[in-house]
Amino acid sequence: MTLPVVAVVGPTGSGKSELGLALAxxxxxxxxNADALQFYRGMDIGTAKLGPAERQGIEHHLLDVLDVTQEASVAAYQEDARRIVGDVRARGRVPILVGGSGLYIRAALDRLEFPPTDSGVRARLEAELAATGSAAFRQRLRAVDPASAERIDDDRRLVRAVEVHEISGRPFSAFMPRREYHQPAVQIGLGVDRDALRERLAGRVHAMVRRGLADEVERLAADGLRDGRTASRALGYGQFLRVLDGSLTEQDAIEETIAATRRFARRQLTWFRGDPRVAWTDWQAPGLVDRALAIVRQHGDIS
Structure with missing residues (x-):
């Protein structure tokens, strides 16, 4: 029997965690976990992370695996997630990815290869670009990777493309992702009513503040949150760091967090709507879990 990877995707606040738990x-x-911010220890309230009791005895992987000073890596996540998927499948169980970080979902599911990097090569190429200018450097790239030379429009990515070719001997364009699963998978998307989601997200932020988001940010600031390139920019955390610094009032932080969360949800919807493989179901439909199970059974060999 084929055990596909099941991915529950959609915008923040749409109920992915709850559906993932029910499917499990x-x-x-x-x-x-496929939410990049739930990797971080201590970032609980502001990421709506399910606590141990809320997980109802269901095994959860890749939660609380990074300190707030560390930077999340899609390439590292791909390695970890695929290893865990293999372990879960080897036990005869169904791996269920849950999260709204689109690139991390693709890294786990798709034939997505990350190009190599070398800081020394990159530094040398940056110096060469500064000496010769963008036009000459673009011509150099065009000789080995005309597709990338035509598409890339900034110096940083020009250097990156030449770096990749120099290290690997392959054009940067050869590493572009394809919408092709590397093993059997099914993606279930939670389709939302946008007005209802807007209201839910506002209520969710207010609830996080009541639960102690400001205190959580203060504790994490003592652990180096400001030094974390990824964690410090997380929704709510960046805003409440400014409250701690005295540059923003709590009310303004709440309003900014609500607005930023709504924008983020729109970007997530655009990302997942762009993938024709996602099977959508209404987030508030009666019998949601049964509907999701029907999608899984339709796409995978699960009795």
Whole structure:
């Protein structure tokens, strides 16, 4: 029997965690986190991370694996997620990816190869670009990778493309992702009513503040949150760091967080709507779990 990877995707606040948990119970599955901010220890309230009791005994992977000073890496996530998927499948259970970080979902599911990097090569190429100018450097790239030379419009990516070719001998364009699963998978998207989601997100931010988001940010600031390139820019955390610094009032931080969260949800919807493989179902439909199970059974060999 083929055990596909099940991915529950959609915008923030749409109920992905709850559906993933329900599917894990019904399918004898284990949950693999695909929310880049839930990797961080201590970032609980502002990321709506399910606590240990809320996980209801379902095994959850890749939660609380980074300190706030560390930078999340898609390439590292791909390696970790695929290893865990293999372990879950080897136990005869169903791996269930849950999250709204689109690139991380693709890294886990798709034939996506990350180009190599070398800081020494990059530094040398940056110096060469500064000496010769963008036009000459673009011509150099055109000789080995005309597709990238035509598409790239900034110096940083010009250097990156030449770096990749120099290290690997392959054009940067050869590493472009394809919408092709590297193993059997099904993606379930939670389709939302946008006006209802807007209201839910506002209520969610207010609830996070009542639960102690400001105190959580203060604790994490003592652990180096400001030094974390990824964590410090997280929704709510960046705003409440400014409250701590005295440059923003709490009310303004709340309003900014609500606005930023709504923009983020729109970007997530655009990302996932752009993938024709996602099977959508209404987030508030009666019998949502049964509908999601029907999608899984339609796309994968699960009895």
């Amino acid at each position: 119970r019904r399918l004898d599955g284990e949950v693999i």
